[in-house]
Amino acid sequence: MKKIKYELLKNEKNTKARLGLIHTNYGTVETPMFMPVGTQATVKTLSPEEIKDMNCGVILSNTYHLWLRPGEDIVMKAGGLHKFMNYDGPILTDSGGFQVFSLAKNKKKDITEEGVHFKSHLDGSKLLLTPEKSIEIQNKLDSDIAMSFDECPPASADYNYLKNSVERTLRWAKRGKDVFNNPNQSLFGIVQGGAYKDLRKFSAIETVKMDFDGYSIGGVANDGESKEDMYKAIDYSIPYLPEDKPRYLMGVGEPIDIIEGVIRGIDMFDCVLPTRLARHGNIFTRKGRINIRNLKFKEDFEPIDGTCDCYTCKHYTKAYLRHLIVANESFGARLLSIHNIRFLVKLTEDLRQAIKDDNLIEYKEQFIREYENK
């Protein structure tokens, strides 16, 4: 097998949610799924074994970061990303579009038809990332799934800005696809268009015409975007995406957003939240988010969640975890990362079961009651 293959198993009765499998060269994974982010060829603080123990289907890595350091040629010489980082599960690489977008200081001047001009965050050198370059790098990294290089607009962008970025993203998608040449790798297209119905529809239809191996919904969960706009972006895109290809909501996210995404027909999610929050002492629990630094946990010798099956909850108390985070010990970040990722992965396992049982709406309502009440 060369490309990934999506296998639809079931549509949930009351929603647009679907159950599926993605077959890859590194194993078959179940969807809907959550993918932890390992920007620099590592999920920060975690080993590949720990990631596998959490039952993660896929992990992300990042084109921009690996391009700058250590360089895609090093990864290629190592035998590709899987060998380089000793991870034998499926890997998805983001195109670098999001990073470069946030590094481009002057959007009008720095984002050109050719690509995006920006300064390296490492040494300030002036660089240009183009659709072709992003795909070439990803071909060399040899991830299982590569992403098209898109123009990621700010949440505050107006209609005209979004219209232009949709059209440019289509041109960039084609340019990337034309140079794409790794037969073992799959390529996803990205739908843009903000919260506008006609733009999302146009973007989805035109992207699908190019026949990608999967489709992403991009431009969501950016700085200050409302949840309503995020849900609109999904609702306006999904009807035009083919049933036999996976759908990926980029950068999401919070437990509630994952549930809402699944209900709307999303198969794949990724987010930095579980690991970033972990490093700062924030923890997902069924009863809402908690900050382990809080004084009230100083003498709390219970696990975060007695019903959680993660390594952290099985072996450590809140008082100890609080101590580690307060003392800035890296083991604390690791233990909380394990819990937070496992929490989101377990959430998707629950959602898959709810799809099997045709009771997704009930599951959502129950989850929200617990999560928001405390």
Next chain:
RNA sequence: GCAGAAUUGGUGAAGGGGUUAACACGGUGGAUUGUGGUUCCAUUAUGCAAGGGUUCGAAUCCCUUAUUCUGCC
């Protein structure tokens, strides 16, 4: 016993008569959605050893006491 110097929050300290006592660390909350991992934001001394005085106004000047340090007999 005499003389001199010092005493500012949990910590290190700035300020040498002008109103809300700088800054840093620490403490306590909060933020974080295709990761520029140790970040950001808010808050934290109604009070400057204690008491009294001068002054429109005192952490800043004066007096007494306490404590600490340094010299001398």
